[in-house]
Amino acid sequence: MTEATPVPSPAAADTPIPQDVQARRADILRIGNRAAAAVQEANRQRGIANWYSLRGRMVNDAVSAASGK
Secondary structure: OOOOOOOOOHHHHHOOOOHHHHHHHHHHHHHHHHHHHHHHHHHHHHOOOOEEEEOOEEEEOOOOOOOOO
16 A cells, blocks of 8 residues: 655745744754764764765764774
């Protein structure tokens, strides 16, 4: 079974986002980015690799002995 993909209304793209909503969104995004950066740095200090998906491939930021980095 497949779910139907919701179709956005054509007017949705023309509706401006209120300034206060944009500001709140930016605040939430900033808080999340800072928290993620802090956790990633803590992981690096503990020697724990941070994993990311780049173009569908899983990669990490661990220093590889083979790469010499």
